Structures are given as structure tokens and as C-alpha cells.
Amino acid sequence: MSDKPSPIRVRIAPSPTGYLHIGTARTALFNWLFARKHGGSFIFRIEDTDLERSEKRFEDDIVRGLTWLGLTWDEGPFRQTERLDIYEQQLNRLIADQKAYYCECTKKKLDAERAEQQMRGEAPKYAGTCRDKYVSAEQGRVIRFRMPENETVSFTDLIRGPISFETGLIGDIVIAKNTRTPLYNFAVVVDDADMRISHVIRGEDHIANTPKQIMIGRALGFPEPHFAHLPLILDPDRSKMSKRHSATSVDEYRKLGYLPEALVNFIALLGWHPSDDAEKMTADEIIAKFDISRIQKSGAVFDVQKLNWLNAEYIKQKSADELYALLAGLYGDSDVLFGTKEATLKLLEAGKVRMEKLSDYAAVHDSFMLHDYGLPTLQGKKNIPVAEITENLSKLREMIRATLLHEFTESGLQTAIMPFADNAGRAAVLWPLRVALSGEEKSPGPFEIMAVIGKDESLRRIELALAKLTS
RNA sequence: GGUCCUAUCGUCUAGCCCGGCCUAGGACGUCGCGUUCUCAUCGCGAAAACUCGGGUUCGAAUCCCGAUGGGACCA
Numbered sequence: 001m002s003d004k005p006s007p008i009r010v011r012i013a014p015s016p017t018g019y020l021h022i023g024t025a026r027t028a029l030f031n032w033l034f035a036r037k038h039g040g041s042f043i044f045r046i047e048d049t050d051l052e053r054s055e056k057r058f059e060d061d062i063v064r065g066l067t068w069l070g071l072t073w074d075e076g077p078f079r080q081t082e083r084l085d086i087y088e089q090q091l092n093r094l095i096a097d098q099k100a101y102y103c104e105c106t107k108k109k110l111d112a113e114r115a116e117q118q119m120r121g122e123a124p125k126y127a128g129t130c131r132d133k134y135v136s137a138e139q140g141r142v143i144r145f146r147m148p149e150n151e152t153v154s155f156t157d158l159i160r161g162p163i164s165f166e167t168g169l170i171g172d173i174v175i176a177k178n179t180r181t182p183l184y185n186f187a188v189v190v191d192d193a194d195m196r197i198s199h200v201i202r203g204e205d206h207i208a209n210t211p212k213q214i215m216i217g218r219a220l221g222f223p224e225p226h227f228a229h230l231p232l233i234l235d236p237d238r239s240k241m242s243k244r245h246s247a248t249s250v251d252e253y254r255k256l257g258y259l260p261e262a263l264v265n266f267i268a269l270l271g272w273h274p275s276d277d278a279e280k281m282t283a284d285e286i287i288a289k290f291d292i293s294r295i296q297k298s299g300a301v302f303d304v305q306k307l308n309w310l311n312a313e314y315i316k317q318k319s320a321d322e323l324y325a326l327l328a329g330l331y332g333d334s335d336v337l338f339g340t341k342e343a344t345l346k347l348l349e350a351g352k353v354r355m356e357k358l359s360d361y362a363a364v365h366d367s368f369m370l371h372d373y374g375l376p377t378l379q380g381k382k383n384i385p386v387a388e389i390t391e392n393l394s395k396l397r398e399m400i401r402a403t404l405l406h407e408f409t410e411s412g413l414q415t416a417i418m419p420f421a422d423n424a425g426r427a428a429v430l431w432p433l434r435v436a437l438s439g440e441e442k443s444p445g446p447f448e449i450m451a452v453i454g455k456d457e458s459l460r461r462i463e464l465a466l467a468k469l470t471s
Numbered sequence: 472g473g474u475c476c477u478a479u480c481g482u483c484u485a486g487c488c489c490g491g492c493c494u495a496g497g498a499c500g501u502c503g504c505g506u507u508c509u510c511a512u513c514g515c516g517a518a519a520a521c522u523c524g525g526g527u528u529c530g531a532a533u534c535c536c537g538a539u540g541g542g543a544c545c546a
Contacts, residue, residue: 163476206544239543277484298476303482306482306498316512426508441509
């Protein structure tokens, strides 16, 4: 054995039996971070041996999702269905070495055995009927791995420390249906060895598979990788995150208007924490601060509120142009435009603080439109007299008319109007002005609205209010 | 049912390995106050946690044992 450290090689190995799941994305992220942190390689493998449930559209979704998140891989995607010869070769080797054997037990017989074991309160496992008799490949229904009977398998989990299992409790597991149809626990071992994976970083739900895979790997004479089992992402009821309670697919989050940098940042913080308490971090900063030993042992609840906060932070830091491009990509130009492109950019600049998600844009867009309203709204809770409102709005109309076009900005309008508002009473000036412009109890500020809708439209809306007052 | 993992504010977590600096820190959320009328942003502030029981020790969130809770996997 050489002391030369083997290169860091990690992988993400999803099954294309569903859309890219948040949990899978998080596993991918931690593998990616580990690879990037240590100058290693990140390998992408598609575990599509389950032909019934695997679909091309799911594979495409996974590829698209990882790309969108920026989790770029160095090798792959490899597909297990394209590697059948490799598994067959290793399976034959195991059979020749008598470390695996054909089993002809019927499902009915196995079910009966299991029921009996359960009754006796024993751990359900294969009774070993075919273990020591000759069953030909033709007679065999499945191929089983000959599990040693009295061994303790131990491994040191990078996150949890030492973990051990008794092989006697595991039994002779099925590793393939036939030499061309390997099962999960076998294919994984062969692939990880073949791809020279140094660290297997995966979800906690795989802990029980680890001893099986270690034993198969030993039987095959493969070097043993390091293992790290990540805590699970939980729903608010603390069960494993599932569709039942929340959006679980990465693409759903994209469609809801979450930014990839926000999702990556948030997901990184689920079960991991930098030593300096930083919360908002770019991917590069996360890589720099990443340390696998700081990963949490217990599950983390997916708190959408915190994700929303982070997403809002990232939206605020985008320019109007960037937001426009993002929005147009998501909804199409026609749904995004507010009059002209120029006005839309102004709206975006003013309105982005009101968006947690890109999908909030519709409401923001709407908040700059004029809504139907009645006299009581214009008078407000303080019930400002109609005469006073009429007088103030008339004066405002003149001031706005007099405002030069290049001063028709939020700050320009503020400078022009605030002295008057302070004089006549802010509440009696600003409230009616704002309602005249928006028609709403709650809305963006009057200067914000005017700067976005422009001089002509502002005056039109004020005229409308004045007309309402005199009618 | 069996096996395995796990336990600090409502949530994400710092601290735990190397006991005293912890009157337990930060963030989200909540509540309050302020900032150009409302809303949002922004600023300031508040409430809010060491699962329980034993032990070790001068001293335990931190070490040991047990219980209880939660979860995952297999069936």
C-alpha cells in the first residue's frame, strides 16, 4: 500500500424516477462543495437500473436543475444501463468465487418464512435455503450475496463517527435478478470502485445500506471509500421532506421565482454552518468556508420563511436590468412590461424591495396601476375635508406641471413637493396625493409612483381625483 | 416489530471534541419603537432554548450512565 493520498473524487448518483428533489440537490451541493474545496472531482452518475420507473424526462430535469443551480460536474453523466457488461463481469466473478449464489426460492416461500420470523419477533432475513446447494443459472430466480455470519462491520462516518452493524442480522441479500440485471446495492459498489470514488457523501437514509456495500466491496477486493451521511431535510412536522407537505422539486422553486444563488445559499445552511456565523454567502464564499466536520448530525427543517428572506436579499441586490431579464425569461416580455421598457425598469428599481420571489412581481406591477376608489379612501382615516383635499391637489397639480422632465424622479419630486407638504400638513397632502395616484389604502409612496408612471399619467390621475371631488 | 441515527430559542444554528470567558451568541420569524401619509425597505429594541433523571467534578449546555422524545431504514 502506498501512502500517496488518493485524489478526492465524489459523486452524485440520483435515480431518474422523479424530478430533481431538494434533498438530492442538497446532497449534490455538499459533494460539489467538498470537491471544489479540496481540488477534487465531482462525478455525475445516473442510476437508471430500475427500467420500469426511470424516465428520460426525469433525467433531463435533473440535468437542468443541477445546471441551473450551478453545480457543475467534472465527469459524466454516466448511466448504469450503459455499464451492464461491467456489472455482469463482477457478478460472474463473485459467483465463481462462491461469494454469491443463485437462489430458487419462490416469493410465496419467502413471504411465509418472513411471516414466521416476525411472529417469533426475529429480524426478518433470508433463511439461507439455497445457500449451500447447487442452483443453476437457469433455475435461479435471483442472485444472492453470501453474507458472513458472525462479523461486525464498522466504519467511521466523517460526520457521525464510528458506526457498526452485525452481519448476522443482515442475511444473504439479493444483489441481482440475473447477471444482466444488477440491483442497487451491488451496482453502487461496482460503480464507486470503478469510478475511484474516494468519499461517499449521501443522505442519512443510506446508513443501513453502508454495511451491505462494504461487505460486497470487500468480497470483490475493492478499496473502501470514506463515508459521510448527511442529515435529512425535514418537513415542519419533522418527517423526511416529501411532496405531501411541501414543494420538493427544484424546478418548482425556479418557477416560483427563487434565484439559484438564494436556493444554494439556503440549502447549504441546512445542516451546515460556517465558523464565522455568516448567513448570506456567494457560492465561492461557501466553498472557502466549507468544512465537512461542521456538518450537523440531526435533521433540519426546511423553513421557507428563511428562504424567502434570503431570496429577497438577493433580489434587492440585482439591478433593474438583471431583474427584467430574469422576469422576461420566466413569464415572457408581454407580461412583464409596464408601458415602455424604460418605465418597467424604473418600476423594477422602485419595486424590487417589495419582492420576496420573482412571482411577487405581478402584485408589484399591479401596485403601480390606478385602482378604482371612492371618496372615503381619498379622505383617509383622518377624514380630511373635501375642500382641503381639493385645494391641496390643485396646488399639487400646478407644482407637478411645473416640474421639469429631467427632475421628474423620486428625489426630484420630493425636493419639489415636500416643502409644501410640510407647510400644509403632511397627512393632508401626501395621503390624498398617494390615493389619487394609486386608488389604494396601501401602496408604494407617491413620489415612487409618479417617477415610474411619468408626468402625463400622474397629472391624469390627479385630474381624475379632482373630478371625483367636485362631482 | 427489528436495526441504526439523533436531541440548545417556533425554525436554522454558535458553544460541546480541549469542563469555568454562557447572566447561552447570531440569523429567520414574531412583537414594539423610529424613519416623509399608508404599505414595503431601512435602523433600533424586546420576548424566546441547554428533553428529563442520575453520576463525575470545587464547578457541566459541555464528560459518563440511564430514561424519554424524534427520525431513518428493513419488513
